[in-house]
Amino acid sequence: MLNTDVAIAREIRREIVKATAAAKSGHPGGSLSLAEVMTVLYFEEMSLDPMNPQYPERDRFVMSKGHATPALYATLALRGFFPVEELKTFRQINSRLQGHPDMKHIPGVDFSTGSLGQGLSGALGMALAARLDHSPRRVYAIIGDGECQEGQIWEAAMAAAHYKLDNLTVILDYNNLQICGEICDVMNIEPIAEKFKAFGWHVVELDGHDFTQIREAICVAKSTKGQPTLLLAHTIKGKGVSFMENKAEWHGSAPNADQLAQALAELTEKEESSHE
Amino acid sequence: MSKMIATRDAYKEALVALGEQNPKVVVLDADLAKSTMTIAFAQRFPERFFSIGIAEANMTGIAAGLAASGKIPFASTFAIFATGRAYEQIRNSIGYPHLNVKIAATHAGITVGEDGASHQSIEDMGLMRGIPGMTVICPADAVETTAAVHAIAAYEGPVYLRMGRSAVPVIMPEDYQMQWGKARCMKSGEQVSLITTGMMTAVALEAADILAEAGISAEVLHVPFIKPLDEEAILATARKTGAVVTAEEHSIINGLGSAVAEVLSEKAPTPLVRVGIQDTFGESGKPAQLLEKYGLTAKDVVEAAKKVIAKK
Secondary structure: OOOOHHHHHHHHHHHHHHHHHHHOOOOOHHHHOOHHHHHHHHHHHOOOOOOOOOOOOOOEEEEOOHHHHHHHHHHHHHHOOOOHHHHHHOOOOOOOOOOOOOOOOOOOOOOOOOOOOOHHHHHHHHHHHHHHOOOOOOEEEEEEOHHHHOHHHHHHHHHHHHOOOOOEEEEEEEOOEEOOEEHHHHHOOOOHHHHHHHOOOEEEEEEOOOHHHHHHHHHHHHHOOOOOEEEEEEOOOOOOOOOOOOOHHHOOOOOOHHHHHHHHHHOOHHHHHHHO | OOOEEEHHHHHHHHHHHHHHHOOOEEEEEOOOHHHHOOHHHHHHOHHHEEEOOOOHHHHHHHHHHHHHOOOEEEEEOEHHHHHHHOHHHHHHHHHOOOOOOEEEEEOEOHHHOOOOHHHOEOOHHHHHHOOOOOEEEOOOOHHHHHHHHHHHHHOOOOEEEEOOOOEEEOOOOOOOOOOOOOOEEEEOOOOEEEEEOOOHHHHHHHHHHHHHHOOOOEEEEEOOEEEOOOHHHHHHHHHHHOOEEEEEEEEOOOOHHHHHHHHHHHHOOOOEEEEEEOOOOOOOOOHHHHHHHOOOOHHHHHHHHHHHHHOO
8 A cells, every 4th residue: 555655665666676577677776776765756745747747837857867767667657657557568569668768658757868967967958947937846857876977967067056956956866886886996976975065066965765854855955045956865776675785786687586576575564664 | 143141140140030939949059159159149038048068968968858848949069069079969868759959050061161170070960860850951051041940940859950150152042931851953954963952052053054064954953951851852853864963061971972872772773973071081271272172162063963974
């Protein structure tokens, strides 16, 4: 039952592992790390209408780390944008649930991403458009930690501060792992908070799995004037599935049938309550 | 002698006029507004102009986001950076979602001149026409550029508009109407077809006059739309004359010459000679000197015509 934030996040995680298992491909690790953030954005914070996904005054969301489609699609389906049943077609021929987000065909997807570093610029364009329209709509984007190695992220970071885009909130999913290993070994992004601050952003650090901290951080972002806000969300890659947690190899590989069964067994109400 | 106007100067005026008519039009530039001439729009509509700095990839993505929110963005910089630096941003953030962004680039081709090969974009039409759903327009003169600016704003979808730095002759009538996706017969002839785009159409008209003096009747077909290509007009003129010369201020690889060769070899094999940059980089020099050195003059078109007629 999706009556609590914990239950919603758990259901998102269940759909993430089921969809990647059905596809026999996809990116579970960096999707599982996002379940709490997606829950707050889509079930509490953002103004949206699953029955009318294109309504102009909705808030906008860009999954700049586009490989986290399992998290995005699971959330959209559970929120009612399309049938949960459809998640079984993820990454398969003739499905609209493409490996990376396709705004032309998937209800609720506001921007096509997949090539890292590009989505944040799109979010800036949406924030500028909202300002031009004198609209209160807000723009949310999730970027990856590895994605911060892309130069375009810093072009966008510079421009967002230059244009004082306080209607833009960016969540950095800092799980500290990318496909080839630890961020600091592949290409160190630290000190990342100081970098964004130096670029003119308001930076809020938080535990990306703590609902209270997520809500408070978004609240702070909304009340911040004259600069964009970065929510530096410390997360665990693979969160919620013991054998996936903090393992780079689960960046881009899917669970087999046995692993799926184990993951789903862990992602049960009972297991969840023992954590609480 | 025709009036000489750079297509980028026509862009300047047309963009301001468009801005007056359509509040959805917004303009982005990457620190070249004084060269691309978007500066006039910036001064007239400061709230709808976005200076992005020297960051073409970001400009392309921001334009995509503006389009996703219902604006009609014109993103301008030099052709080499617009299509080269930001190629994959155009491909994935604009082309794939078929967003309504107009990539309006100036300083295309070798007539950039003194800046040299690093700034002379000779591959841009090839890069853009390979993207599914992209429209590619290379106007011949100021009049056609003005028409194109209004036509692409009225069209829903991504467009690459290719303009030049240097003044070129005005060859279109004042009442010119752009027909979407259509080529335009500039001169009727019987023995050879000169199929051209951009500034090379004026050069080909000059070549046709020289050929006429030598008793050779040449048809000149101007192709502003590299994509969608007017295959019907190209096939008709090729079938009529049985010999084709293409001419473009672009590499002979992947541009108009390639596009025409693709159509002809599949549907009406016809002797063909391509005038253009012969798979080489340019260099610094005055535009006229470069056109001469790299084989883009009326004399070169005349020679190509004679060569292709001999192949019939």
